[in-house]
Amino acid sequence: MQTVRSGGPDYPRPVVSDPIAGEPLEYLPEQHYDRVTASWRFLLGEDLHYGVFAHGDEELPAATQALTDLMIESGAFAPGLDVLDVGCGTGAPACHLVDRLGVNVLGITTSSAGVELATARAESRGLSASARFERRDGTDNGLGDASFDRAWVLESSHLMRERDRLVAECARVLRPGGRMVLCDLTLQRDLPFMEVRRLRHEFSLLRAVFGDAHMMPLSHYATLAADFGLDVVSEIDLTEATLPTFDRWRANADRNRDDVIALVGERYLDDFVKAADVLEGFWRDGTLGYGLLAAERA
Amino acid sequence: MAPSREEIADIVRKSVGRIKRNREITLETELFGADLAMDSLETAELSAILEDEFGSDPYSEGELPVTVGEIVDFFVDRV
Numbered sequence: 001m002q003t004v005r006s007g008g009p010d011y012p013r014p015v016v017s018d019p020i021a022g023e024p025l026e027y028l029p030e031q032h033y034d035r036v037t038a039s040w041r042f043l044l045g046e047d048l049h050y051g052v053f054a055h056g057d058e059e060l061p062a063a064t065q066a067l068t069d070l071m072i073e074s075g076a077f078a079p080g081l082d083v084l085d086v087g088c089g090t091g092a093p094a095c096h097l098v099d100r101l102g103v104n105v106l107g108i109t110t111s112s113a114g115v116e117l118a119t120a121r122a123e124s125r126g127l128s129a130s131a132r133f134e135r136r137d138g139t140d141n142g143l144g145d146a147s148f149d150r151a152w153v154l155e156s157s158h159l160m161r162e163r164d165r166l167v168a169e170c171a172r173v174l175r176p177g178g179r180m181v182l183c184d185l186t187l188q189r190d191l192p193f194m195e196v197r198r199l200r201h202e203f204s205l206l207r208a209v210f211g212d213a214h215m216m217p218l219s220h221y222a223t224l225a226a227d228f229g230l231d232v233v234s235e236i237d238l239t240e241a242t243l244p245t246f247d248r249w250r251a252n253a254d255r256n257r258d259d260v261i262a263l264v265g266e267r268y269l270d271d272f273v274k275a276a277d278v279l280e281g282f283w284r285d286g287t288l289g290y291g292l293l294a295a296e297r298a
Numbered sequence: 299m300a301p302s303r304e305e306i307a308d309i310v311r312k313s314v315g316r317i318k319r320n321r322e323i324t325l326e327t328e329l330f331g332a333d334l335a336m337d338s339l340e341t342a343e344l345s346a347i348l349e350d351e352f353g354s355d356p357y358s359e360g361e362l363p364v365t366v367g368e369i370v371d372f373f374v375d376r377v
Contacts, residue, residue: 193341193342193357196339197345197346197357200343207339
């Protein structure tokens with residue numbers, strides 16, 4: 001694997017046209033997350049996800065909490081429910097669900113680093129009895145049929161190419177009346193091949209910084225949900241509400257510069273800031289956005 | 299002197315190998331199916347690499363080769 005040396009640890013950087021980086025790299029989400037998870041807590045905040053800004057001037061933690069709250073509201077949570085958290089990150093939402101709502105959560109992720117961090121988080125908060133974490137693939141989770149009341153998919157679906165299998169697996173493990181609630185980046189318009197090619201450096205940068213993401217329209221998630229026996233309860237476009245997130249990420253990058261460089265190197269930090277600019281541009285020009293879907297098993 | 303089919307095939311295989319590393323790449327290798335499962339961004343990257351190598355590429359000309367051999371055929375027909 002080719003790496004580029006900078007002021008900190010090695011950071012593989014797959015930008016095909018970059019004269020320094022040279023060769024593109026094939027990305028595996030597990031390796032990507034193991035490498036950058038620690039730095040993302042400084043850059044994206046403790047919750048590791050976008051924020052929903054009602055007014056635009058909120059701090060990022062309040063906005064990320066607002067997204068979590070919207071997911072909770074859309075999922076119609078209640079104490080005692082069994083929840084599958086697909087792509088659980090470092091366990092912050094799972095611990096929040098257990099602590100605040102009294103549910104039982106199994107968080108799954110393909111990242112062994114994520115499992116370790118999430119488990120440590122639950123232990124440190126005394127939540128280990130109700131918040132467990134295992135290394136499993138959301139598109140083939142190996143869990144029993146009808147074994148959960150809620151499937152929680154917070155910003156992880158864009159890293160799973162087989163989106164149909166993700167939704168199928170969520171539907172399969174839900175009990176009758178169970179609900180899948182999902183939020184993620186969305187594709188807001190058709191992208192012809194020549195436009196993808198023209199924008200390949202921007203997309204390559206996003207892949208290098210955030211992983212091998214594949215966005216699709218929110219309506220496509222709704223179609224998949226219906227295909228696998230789920231009734232769509234709500235579809236919410238959060239593009240405008242999530243836009244200030246990028247400003248907060250850039251501020252985090254500036255504030256935590258030394259910590260991030262120590263973890264992943266100066267080049268990654270610089271690319272992260274550029275990637276935030278690229279994403280904001282895509283948000284503003286109607287290419288990408290953000291959405292939330294809730295669907296219930298009949 | 300125009301490159302031979304074998305020389306073109308070698309360049310194409312190496313070009314695909316820059317996108318999909320550590321894979322066995324033959325003329326029969328499927329680009330988008332089970333073999334390599336290339337996505338649109340990887341296809342765009344391959345398109346740019348092929349253009350750098352040959353001065354043109356099938357994907358920018360509206361064609362959609364689905365195997366490595368079909369890419370080779372595209373360039374053999376033009377050289």
